[in-house]
Amino acid sequence: xxxxxxxxxxPLEALSYxxxxxxxxxxxxxxxxxxxxxxxxxxxxxxxVGRELSLSLDELRSRPAATAPVTLECAxxxxxxxxPRPLSQPWLLEAVGTAEWTGTxxxxxxxxxxxxxxxxxxxxxxxxRGVEGGEEQRFERSxxxxxxxxxxxxxxxxxNGWPLPPQHGFxxxxxxxxxxxxxSVKWLERITVLDRPFEGYQQTQSYRLRQVPDEAGEPVxxxxxxxxxxxxxxxxxxxxxxxxxxxxxxxxxxxxxxxxPVERVEASADGGASxxxxxxxxxPSRWAWRSWEWDWEPREPGAYExxxxxxxxxxxGQPQEAAWNLGGYANNEVQRVRAVVAxx
Amino acid sequence: xxxxxxxxxxPLEALSYxxxxxxxxxxxxxxxxxxxxxxxxxxxxxxxVGRELSLSLDELRSRPAATAPVTLECAxxxxxxxxPRPLSQPWLLEAVGTAEWTGTxxxxxxxxxxxxxxxxxxxxxxxxRGVEGGEEQRFERSxxxxxxxxxxxxxxxxxNGWPLPPQHGFxxxxxxxxxxxxxSVKWLERITVLDRPFEGYQQTQSYRLRQVPDEAGEPVxxxxxxxxxxxxxxxxxxxxxxxxxxxxxxxxxxxxxxxxPVERVEASADGGASxxxxxxxxxPSRWAWRSWEWDWEPREPGAYExxxxxxxxxxxGQPQEAAWNLGGYANNEVQRVRAVVAxx
Numbered sequence: 001x002x003x004x005x006x007x008x009x010x011p012l013e014a015l016s017y018x019x020x021x022x023x024x025x026x027x028x029x030x031x032x033x034x035x036x037x038x039x040x041x042x043x044x045x046x047x048x049v050g051r052e053l054s055l056s057l058d059e060l061r062s063r064p065a066a067t068a069p070v071t072l073e074c075a076x077x078x079x080x081x082x083x084p085r086p087l088s089q090p091w092l093l094e095a096v097g098t099a100e101w102t103g104t105x106x107x108x109x110x111x112x113x114x115x116x117x118x119x120x121x122x123x124x125x126x127x128x129r130g131v132e133g134g135e136e137q138r139f140e141r142s143x144x145x146x147x148x149x150x151x152x153x154x155x156x157x158x159x160n161g162w163p164l165p166p167q168h169g170f171x172x173x174x175x176x177x178x179x180x181x182x183x184s185v186k187w188l189e190r191i192t193v194l195d196r197p198f199e200g201y202q203q204t205q206s207y208r209l210r211q212v213p214d215e216a217g218e219p220v221x222x223x224x225x226x227x228x229x230x231x232x233x234x235x236x237x238x239x240x241x242x243x244x245x246x247x248x249x250x251x252x253x254x255x256x257x258x259x260x261p262v263e264r265v266e267a268s269a270d271g272g273a274s275x276x277x278x279x280x281x282x283x284p285s286r287w288a289w290r291s292w293e294w295d296w297e298p299r300e301p302g303a304y305e306x307x308x309x310x311x312x313x314x315x316x317g318q319p320q321e322a323a324w325n326l327g328g329y330a331n332n333e334v335q336r337v338r339a340v341v342a343x344x
Numbered sequence: 345x346x347x348x349x350x351x352x353x354x355p356l357e358a359l360s361y362x363x364x365x366x367x368x369x370x371x372x373x374x375x376x377x378x379x380x381x382x383x384x385x386x387x388x389x390x391x392x393v394g395r396e397l398s399l400s401l402d403e404l405r406s407r408p409a410a411t412a413p414v415t416l417e418c419a420x421x422x423x424x425x426x427x428p429r430p431l432s433q434p435w436l437l438e439a440v441g442t443a444e445w446t447g448t449x450x451x452x453x454x455x456x457x458x459x460x461x462x463x464x465x466x467x468x469x470x471x472x473r474g475v476e477g478g479e480e481q482r483f484e485r486s487x488x489x490x491x492x493x494x495x496x497x498x499x500x501x502x503x504n505g506w507p508l509p510p511q512h513g514f515x516x517x518x519x520x521x522x523x524x525x526x527x528s529v530k531w532l533e534r535i536t537v538l539d540r541p542f543e544g545y546q547q548t549q550s551y552r553l554r555q556v557p558d559e560a561g562e563p564v565x566x567x568x569x570x571x572x573x574x575x576x577x578x579x580x581x582x583x584x585x586x587x588x589x590x591x592x593x594x595x596x597x598x599x600x601x602x603x604x605p606v607e608r609v610e611a612s613a614d615g616g617a618s619x620x621x622x623x624x625x626x627x628p629s630r631w632a633w634r635s636w637e638w639d640w641e642p643r644e645p646g647a648y649e650x651x652x653x654x655x656x657x658x659x660x661g662q663p664q665e666a667a668w669n670l671g672g673y674a675n676n677e678v679q680r681v682r683a684v685v686a687x688x
Binding site for chain 1 (some may be wrong): 346347348349350352353357358366367369373374375376379392424432434435436456473474475476480509510511512560575578580581582584588591612620636674
């Protein structure tokens with residue numbers, strides 16, 4: 001509860017925007033939003049590098065810049081649909097958003113610092129501090145060197161053409177397209193090149209697929225495919241069940257995957273018993289969601305369960321029901337929207 | 345749950361801003377956010393008027409304009425602290441925010457339309473549609489004519505200097521300073537002058553102080569006084585309990601009331617057993633919150649319960665524990681923050 005009232009969900013009717021307005025993008029903030037004085041702030045690059053760097057925001061802004069629309073999703077999206085429900089931020093399906101991020105490619109900065117031959121990982125440290133698992137910490141996550149060097153990885157200082165809002169990581173955040181959001185560390189203060197794997201809390205304790213607490217588990221990394229629809233008709237305030245009147249209805253939505261472009265979206269009006277192909281819109285960029293639509297006409301009044309699912313070019317799909325895991329991560333089961341259709 | 349993940353809370357560390365950044369202001373949206381085409385949109389003024397009006401956004405923008413910082417709070421703020429918990433959006437304390445709203449005074453528009461002698465109320469109708477209490481409706485609320493004519497009541501088209509974001513009522517919303525947020529109808533499409541009291545759902549069923557469902561109950565109107573503090577130290581991720589180290593600590597917060605200026609804020613470090621006066625900052629405007637601070641130094645490590653409470657010029661205060669009501673409205677009991685202080 002204390003988490004649900006702090007963290008902001010993306011209202012699904014906002015799937016109608018190609019680029020999500022900043023105030024509608026999801027937010028998952030582990031600790032408090034740090035208040036950062038941009039004038040005094042600097043980014044440090046250190047560790048296994050030939051030359052340590054200390055850069056102001058203006059210096060970062062004067063470097064080569066890139067802008068890209070990127071879909072970000074929380075690794076815990078869908079968590080609240082698991083049973084028993086893992087204890088953390090209780091997302092249903094609304095932990096997603098697509099913004100246009102502007103920044104300087106991380107690869108160029110690493111090249112300038114001169115990564116040592118024995119470098120293995122790159123560690124990203126935020127200014128946000130808190131206690132988790134009984135341990136006081138800054139939020140810190142690492143990437144393997146090869147992942148950190150990928151051309152799409154940005155140090156972003158702008159969102160949708162404006163300086164980052166405080167809650168999205170002002171003055172600087174990492175953006176790792178294709179990966180779940182925990183990777184895109186906000187409020188960056190330090191980037192450290194390591195000669196061994198990082199073993200901090202957010203890497204080895206949190207964000208792991210586990211059945212029991214004492215197993216190591218596989219790390220959560222890229223986003224599994226997911227498709228979401230704009231719930232049609234109008235909502236009931238409390239239940240969010242949808243009301244429609246009999247007649248043609250075009251369902252619209254978006255789909256994405258961190259493993260490869262979305263190649264197919266299917267929809268169902270009978271709870272997933274039968275599926276039809278949706279029409280896919282253009283892929284606006286490799287790392288942003290793809291629109292789709294599906295024409296549906298209910299034959300008679302009654303209750304329907306609308307569903308959609310995506311398949312990516314790597315052959316990953318979405319299960320009808322996701323397998324449970326302790327942290328409630330990477331649940332990409334099909335969306336189900338209950339709709340009651342009445343006579344017009 | 346479905347409401348908590350849609351509606352956005354104000355993270356209390358954002359009390360540090362005089363004016364809340366748009367993406368951190370609270371949001372309570374009954375139905376879906378309407379997608380409005382500003383070019384085709386017009387505001388209608390009709391009912392008991394001498395001359396019906398139909399105004400475009402540009403026409404509204406060319407009228408006399410006013411800008412004011414206004415604190416808005418949801419009538420359901422604090423609801424989730426009641427027991428048994430009323431079934432609706434489960435706010436703890438984060439349904440608040442202070443934005444600078446720009447618009448044209450409603451009074452001038454009513455004058456131009458020429459309010460009839462038998463006029464009693466002014467009804468505001470939004471574009472947002474849904475089902476509530478089993479009834480399909482637009483969101484609609486009314487004000488008594490005298491309240492609608494008050495000089496501080498605005499038809500706002502800008503928030504913090506920018507066109508309203510979709511989720512805050514684009515292209516036009518009502519702003520009624522001093523009143524709980526349900527009064528400030530978003531996505532306005534029609535203003536109708538009535539010769540009798542409006543009896544719609546949001547006026548006579550919802551937003552009433554009731555003990556049992558079949559009593560009429562008193563309507564919820566102006567905001568009771570409330571003071572909130574920035575939780576000091578750092579949070580535990582899951583419990584949001586605060587961790588501090590021994591040493592001096594200045595608590596900072598904001599206080600407001602819809603009944604009159606805040607004249608006193610008190611703080612407590614022992615759960616409300618003893619209280620001390622906080623220092624009040626200037627009152628930036630009649631309708632915006634007022635800052636305060638209180639110097640505290642815990643004498644020894646241990647657990648503390650930090651509290652604060654405000655008193656307004658009308659003599660209203662905050663109870664240690666709020667009386668229960670069916671809708672969970674207007675709960676302004678004192679804020680309690682659990683803090684664990686450790687040796688430095």
